[in-house]
Amino acid sequence: METVTSISELKNAIQILEFEQTFKEQQLKEQLLATFESLKPVNLIKSALQEVTSLPYLTDNILGATVGLASGYLTKKIAVGSSGNIIRKLFGIILQFGVTNIVAQNPGTIKSIGRSIYKYLVQKKEINQENF
Numbered sequence: 729m730e731t732v733t734s735i736s737e738l739k740n741a742i743q744i745l746e747f748e749q750t751f752k753e754q755q756l757k758e759q760l761l762a763t764f765e766s767l768k769p770v771n772l773i774k775s776a777l778q779e780v781t782s783l784p785y786l787t788d789n790i791l792g793a794t795v796g797l798a799s800g801y802l803t804k805k806i807a808v809g810s811s812g813n814i815i816r817k818l819f820g821i822i823l824q825f826g827v828t829n830i831v832a833q834n835p836g837t838i839k840s841i842g843r844s845i846y847k848y849l850v851q852k853k854e855i856n857q858e859n860f
Contacts, residue, residue, distance in 0.1 A: 788835060796832030800824040 732738045765771060801824060808820030831838055 792835030792838075793832050795835065795838065796828045796830075799831045800826075800828030803827045 732741055766775070804820040804824035807823050808816050811817065
């Protein structure tokens with residue numbers, strides 16, 4: 729800032745500084761409101777979901793992991809059931825881990841197999857309906 733040599737320059741400099749202060753105060757209030765709005769739990773969840781759904785690679789990974797975990801769990805339940813045998817439970821845990829990893833690492837293959845099975849079942853149903 730320049731050196732002020734007269735009273736009129738001093739008054740002018742004060743007015744400029746007051747205007748800047750008012751402008752910056754208004755900007756700060758607007759930013760505070762925007763920050764407050766973005767930190768509401770609903771908006772945090774909404775923005776997190778938008779980020780997750782906007783990344784197809786991440787969505788595929790989450791979907792693959794979820795399907796892997798579910799299929800591993802179901803495989804364990806089918807293989808072990810409600811058995812109290814420790815060896816059978818250990819086998820179920822190993823089987824669950826293996827199925828989970830295979831399904832989670834190969835979601836594209838699993839998806840194409842699922843589509844093939846679906847098409848086969850739909851075609852078989854259409855053939856059965858035509859025979860009646």
